[in-house]
Amino acid sequence: MSVQIVPDLKENMNQFEMLFSDCADIKxxxxxxxxxxxxxxxxxxxxxxxxxxxWKDSAVGKLLQTLRELPExxxxxxxxxxxxxxxxxxxxxxxxxxxxxxxxGDALFFLDGYAKALKIPDKGYPGRGVYETESEKVIRGSNxxxxxxxxxxxxxxxxxxxxxxxxxxxxxxxxxxxxNVDLVYMKDLIHPGMLEEIEKRLGEFEIDxxxxxxxxxQLTEKRKYSPFPQFQTTQRPDRAAMAVLEGRIVLLSDxxxxxxxxxxxYNTFIQTSDDYYSRWEIASFTRMLxxxxxxxxxxxxxxxxxxxxxxxxxxxTDLLLSLAAARQGVPFPAAVEIVLMEVAFELLREAGVRxxxxxxxxxxxxxxxxxxxxxxxxxxxxxxxxxxxxxxALCSFAVPNEEFATAFRILKFAFxxxxxxxxxxxxxxxxxxILIHLSHLESFGIPYLSPFVGADLNGYRDERDTFxxxxxxxLKKRPIYTRDGARTRLKLKHxxxxx
Amino acid sequence: MFADNWKxxxxxxxxxxxxxxxxxSSLQLPGLLSSxxxxxxxxxxxxxxxxxxxxxWLIQKNIQNIEGSYYQYMKDAVGQLAxxxxxxxxxxxxxxxxxxxxxxxAVLALTWLLPEGSYVWVSILLLxxxxxxxxxxxxxxxxxxxxxxxxLGIPLLVMLVLSLAEVxxxxxxxxxxxxGLDILKGGVDYWIFLLPLTxxxxxxxxxxxxxxxxxxxxxxxxxxxxxxxAIYLILLGVFGTNTMGVLKRPIITLMSMVNLPGGFFTRxxxxxxxxxxxxxxxxxxxGVFQSTLILKELFHxxxxxxxxxxxxxxxxxxxxxxxxxxxLAEVYGIYQKWIVLPGMAVILLAAPFAHRAxxxxxxxKGGEEK
Numbered sequence: 001m002s003v004q005i006v007p008d009l010k011e012n013m014n015q016f017e018m019l020f021s022d023c024a025d026i027k028x029x030x031x032x033x034x035x036x037x038x039x040x041x042x043x044x045x046x047x048x049x050x051x052x053x054x055w056k057d058s059a060v061g062k063l064l065q066t067l068r069e070l071p072e073x074x075x076x077x078x079x080x081x082x083x084x085x086x087x088x089x090x091x092x093x094x095x096x097x098x099x100x101x102x103x104x105g106d107a108l109f110f111l112d113g114y115a116k117a118l119k120i121p122d123k124g125y126p127g128r129g130v131y132e133t134e135s136e137k138v139i140r141g142s143n144x145x146x147x148x149x150x151x152x153x154x155x156x157x158x159x160x161x162x163x164x165x166x167x168x169x170x171x172x173x174x175x176x177x178x179x180n181v182d183l184v185y186m187k188d189l190i191h192p193g194m195l196e197e198i199e200k201r202l203g204e205f206e207i208d209x210x211x212x213x214x215x216x217x218q219l220t221e222k223r224k225y226s227p228f229p230q231f232q233t234t235q236r237p238d239r240a241a242m243a244v245l246e247g248r249i250v251l252l253s254d255x256x257x258x259x260x261x262x263x264x265x266y267n268t269f270i271q272t273s274d275d276y277y278s279r280w281e282i283a284s285f286t287r288m289l290x291x292x293x294x295x296x297x298x299x300x301x302x303x304x305x306x307x308x309x310x311x312x313x314x315x316x317t318d319l320l321l322s323l324a325a326a327r328q329g330v331p332f333p334a335a336v337e338i339v340l341m342e343v344a345f346e347l348l349r350e351a352g353v354r355x356x357x358x359x360x361x362x363x364x365x366x367x368x369x370x371x372x373x374x375x376x377x378x379x380x381x382x383x384x385x386x387x388x389x390x391x392x393a394l395c396s397f398a399v400p401n402e403e404f405a406t407a408f409r410i411l412k413f414a415f416x417x418x419x420x421x422x423x424x425x426x427x428x429x430x431x432x433x434i435l436i437h438l439s440h441l442e443s444f445g446i447p448y449l450s451p452f453v454g455a456d457l458n459g460y461r462d463e464r465d466t467f468x469x470x471x472x473x474x475l476k477k478r479p480i481y482t483r484d485g486a487r488t489r490l491k492l493k494h495x496x497x498x499x
Numbered sequence: 500m501f502a503d504n505w506k507x508x509x510x511x512x513x514x515x516x517x518x519x520x521x522x523x524s525s526l527q528l529p530g531l532l533s534s535x536x537x538x539x540x541x542x543x544x545x546x547x548x549x550x551x552x553x554x555x556w557l558i559q560k561n562i563q564n565i566e567g568s569y570y571q572y573m574k575d576a577v578g579q580l581a582x583x584x585x586x587x588x589x590x591x592x593x594x595x596x597x598x599x600x601x602x603x604x605a606v607l608a609l610t611w612l613l614p615e616g617s618y619v620w621v622s623i624l625l626l627x628x629x630x631x632x633x634x635x636x637x638x639x640x641x642x643x644x645x646x647x648x649x650x651l652g653i654p655l656l657v658m659l660v661l662s663l664a665e666v667x668x669x670x671x672x673x674x675x676x677x678x679g680l681d682i683l684k685g686g687v688d689y690w691i692f693l694l695p696l697t698x699x700x701x702x703x704x705x706x707x708x709x710x711x712x713x714x715x716x717x718x719x720x721x722x723x724x725x726x727x728x729a730i731y732l733i734l735l736g737v738f739g740t741n742t743m744g745v746l747k748r749p750i751i752t753l754m755s756m757v758n759l760p761g762g763f764f765t766r767x768x769x770x771x772x773x774x775x776x777x778x779x780x781x782x783x784x785x786g787v788f789q790s791t792l793i794l795k796e797l798f799h800x801x802x803x804x805x806x807x808x809x810x811x812x813x814x815x816x817x818x819x820x821x822x823x824x825x826x827l828a829e830v831y832g833i834y835q836k837w838i839v840l841p842g843m844a845v846i847l848l849a850a851p852f853a854h855r856a857x858x859x860x861x862x863x864k865g866g867e868e869k
Contacts, residue, residue: 310612310613311612311769313765313766313769314764314765314766314767314769314770315764315765316762316763316764316765317765422612422613422616423612423613424612424769424770424772424773425608425612425613425616425621428608428612428773428776428777429624429625429628432628432643432777432780433628433631435643435646435647436628436631436632436635436639436643437631439638439639439640439642439643439646440635440638440639447638447642449642449646452645452646453511453641453642453645453646454508454642455510456508456509456510456707
């Protein structure tokens, strides 16, 4: 039941005090206004969210200053008439709504005789500002990264897409956290069905707290038991802007520097921003490398086991002999060696992530060089296994999206088991299983393996931006995510003429 | 929105059909033809293709009349009872086909990849994957084969080109040496390998441009026949008639002989077996999928889990039968030649005639009423 704000300031203050009792971080100030300083007003705000130092220069300070210059009887009518002129203020009629407004990081203003509360924005909650992104590094292109402030993040996208067609639809998630969730999209490019679908999914759950976009991602995914993510994640505003230009939707969640992009496909996870900033030959080459890396990150240790244990006839005799010589003195079967080294590597990775910056690097050196070398010297593992595990790790690092790479890291163990027990037959069974799974997987109605499958949906044009990133001249049309009739991305004014 | 509409594209149908008829035919046909017709096997291939073309023409005649599902069309054309009997005929064909191909795929895996493995476990694993693929519908199934098509096709073409160096053209002679009857028998054998093309009849409701679906069958027939002819000539040129007649799967033996430039891999047979493994799996999966579809319609099941489980169990039993008793494989050959082939011809002929007769009766009745 909401409590209505009344003209009696004391009543309002009591209700507000009751609501925020034992909240030391919330500052409540009673201030006298009017020429004779006979009328009272009440200001409430979260301690660090409102500037204390520059109080007089803030919107609240300026309002108070104005109110002190006016006669008492004109104060209410002044506030009523000028409510729209006071910065980005917003009036509330109930105590609960007003409280919610204050919790977004703004100041709340009550005036005796005025039956509303005004939310007056200020600097808001403390945030990091715009920093260089830690992941998704690029050789060419912007280095700006998203931060924890949703407003800042939307502004970073808007900065790149200065079009009135860019829409930001606001909603809230989390019963107790009331987290701001924004859907950013290009109105004339998106499939209306896609927007409806994500809004429907956002409305399908009620959780007490949505502290990060990861929670929203998991709650809105359709195939929850798949290791493959169905949202693309990014910390790069340029990547997000590029997605919006392709008719995709970017979901931003307050307090999270990770934006979700929908729909997502295998191909979009392999793409990076600088694929489009670099020349097509380089972009295509690195794209193919990444595809290969995603395959080997999952299968390389398994394939080694299949060859070393089951199908030695494939390898030339010299190589086979050197493999056998390398394994001499190692007491474990090859499968155990691989599992030992893979687990050790995953431990090193986890330790590296959890430790503070400089220590994390040290762990990499200690683990990779010292422990690896010691394990080989002590005949616990063979040097070839160290090479296999290191190459697999390199491959998993080459996959540009961390969440996507994690799927391969997990599946790698399944392949180790399958190939370790059934050789190349296990590999084929595993590949078939993965293929069937990926063929069924969809992200917001788009096949996960698109455009390798279902390419007919967009006249086979999307295939020009897969293994190869053809020259930009060839990518005149937007991908399948864009609505029909709005797929032209590039028009060449001097087509067919030498420049 | 875009997907999940139980519709597949013509490209997907084409690739599916190519894989379906390529796997088993390229694996078994060269050995069969070479012992029967020698270098004249090519004529058998052409004859078989003509038979397949005739079958596709009849399929096209049927497809023109199908508005809903094939079962519905059959019921409308020949009546409920005959429709049910015809569907049971198809069911038996597809379920025994999936059992036979399961047996072939499992034996292939056990021979070349897992010599110490258990037949039961290998076939259970394959059926589990077929079930997993079936349960999610036709779209997922079509996508699997759409994506692996070139991953299998390119290495195969490369290996075939590399093997040309081993070909002795004089092994292609003598021509016109076999009797016409042997060539005809070979042609019928190839025609039998083309029977999975009848799956087109069941695919029409799932295809986006369904009026063109028969063209996929024609494309599959031509491309597989060309590929089989090329493989046959290469195998004949490498092994000669006598040796090839003795080899069980000469194409895989050939793969073990071809040397890749650079010599990193000494033998590619283990890797190349995957081409036939995937192709056989595709055909087995087709058998399971079609039989599930037929059973579902016959028993008006709302989902497809029960029909699928029954079909998988029957395919397993059939596969076990072929594995346990090689005589059953011979019986299966006779069943295909003397029951399935003529039976299908009868069904494909009867349905359009009956449909036309019904339409005429309806038109006449309408005229009388007027």
